[in-house]
């Protein structure tokens with residue numbers, strides 16, 4: 001199990017999911033700004049080299065975050081936290097990954113991408129005996145521009161849209177665009193941010209199941225790209241690859257909007273582990289045995 005989790009981290013760090021790569025290719029094909037086109041070409045070349053050489057696609061290999069959907073009868077349910085931590089330590093040595101976890105009080109770095117609450121683990125308990133494990137190594141540049149808005153409820157969805165576009169505008173080139181944006185609406189301050197971060201796990205091009213929300217996502221993508229920030233902030237027609245919205249019911253007095261920005265290095269990988277120990281990638285068309293550590 002630990003070896004599979006190390007391999008999952010290697011895949012996340014070195015092989016961009018197909019949906020993101022295809023969106024970057026489309027952006028390059030339609031880009032008319034020569035500088036933006038050159039940047040997109042360089043990003044795609046970098047992605048190709050990372051996959052070929054098995055090296056991380058960016059020097060910032062992120063802070064490791066997990067989203068788990070674990071069946072209540074999954075045999076390793078109680079050991080999972082420890083195994084995930086051990087996998088982070090081993091992956092840091094073997095891939096290798098840049099150690100990115102700093103103690104905010106002492107500035108000490110444990111050197112292995114672990115620490116207090118890190119890897120951060122979001123757990124959903126579900127029926128059954130399987131586990132679905134999503135890993136999201138989140139880069140610091142794009143985390144820097146995430147934002148929580150506490151809007152006056154009277155501003156409604158119009159206010160939400162303005163908050164999203166303003167956040168993208170103010171982020172400019174800092175989150176390494178083209179970016180993917182997760183938007184969490186309602187719930188409360190912490191819930192809206194959690195929904196926003198989880199939303200960036202969705203594949204580029206996948207629309208919200210509610211047609212009204214899907215329409216808002218499309219409207220926001222169009223408006224964000226009209227800002228002209230472009231790849232790495234040099235100008236151009238692609239500032240965002242996609243925007244995903246999730247929401248929760250809210251208190252009448254609050255309208256929170258969590259906004260999470262994710263860079264072009266939109267690293268994520270998902271595996272499914274069944275109770276017999278059989279493990280398959282769901283996010284990538286790859287056999288676990290073909291990944292060398």
Ligand code: SF4
Nearest residue numbers: 058139141142176263
């Ligand atoms: S924001 Fe993303 S692309 Fe930019 S340096 Fe960080 S991980 Fe790399």
